[in-house]
């Protein structure tokens with residue numbers, strides 16, 4: 062139930078959430094006014110404040126806290142609540158405002174921490190690319206959209222050749238430098254809608270939505286050349302074996318897509334290495350390679 066509400070609120074615009082908070086506050090104020098002083102509704106004033114703190118900016122949430130304190134003060138005043146001194150009503154309003162403001166502050170800090178932790182959990186710490194788990198989730202939704210619109214996508218699987226040798230000869234930190242530089246080279250070439258990941262060790266994946274064989278060839282050939290330039294300019298004794306699976310109709314399962322691209326990459330490893338192998342898969346026809354010049358090399 063709470064998950065449902067959270068998903069619903071997350072999908073709404075800030076304006077809608079703000080209007081909803083204002084409406085909830087108004088309804089609570091009216092109910093508080095009608096029920097009088099005997100029934101405590103204090104907790105309910107927190108609802109619009111908490112929603113604003115979680116789904117809107119901190120500034121808007123503080124405004125909502127102020128609005129909640131004012132509505133409560135007005136209800137107090139109009140419902141005939143009497144105090145031994147008129148200033149007490151304002152003192153109480155100030156205490157409530159402080160309580161609401163503290164709630165906003167703490168909730169926005171928790172939200173920020175959660176967002177940071179979520180981003181870190183999805184990221185490969187060395188390269189800043191997606192990690193394997195996050196890539197699996199993100200690519201599944203890319204394939205979902207591609208399937209809905211009948212668009213082609215291309216998935217490239219990149220493995221560094223001779224990487225173990227670099228680690229063994231120059232040390233683990235030299236290997237890390239290479240992984241970072243490769244990650245950086247990939248990131249530079251990705252569009253906002255593309256996905257790049259380090260799947261583990263010296264293995265990377267790139268998913269290009271809305272990309273046919275023609276586009277995939279152009280992208281991965283350029284990328285391979287750029288990676289070789291990078292290695293050459295740094296005197297790194299490495300190469301790059303790349304398998305690129307193009308899906309005119311995307312697969313139902315993103316693991317399956319990765320496996321197909323991985324298989325192509327291994328074909329390159331087993332043959333001349335340090336090149337790119339392309340293949341087009343018609344997943345609806347049980348992963349058979351389509352007719353035409355579907356398998357090709359650089």
Ligand SMILES: Nc1nc2c(ncn2[C@@H]2O[C@H](COP(=O)(O)OP(=O)(O)OP(=O)(O)O)[C@@H](O)[C@H]2O)c(=O)[nH]1
Pocket residue numbers: 187220221222223224225226228232233234235236237240261262263330
């Ligand atoms: N520096 C560094 N090395 C890593 C990291 N993760 C895995 N490795 C190492 O990467 C190497 C990958 O092994 P392989 O793929 O067999 O190495 P390779 O020499 O490229 O082998 P081929 O792919 O057959 O060319 C192993 O030695 C791992 O220990 C990392 O985060 N940093």
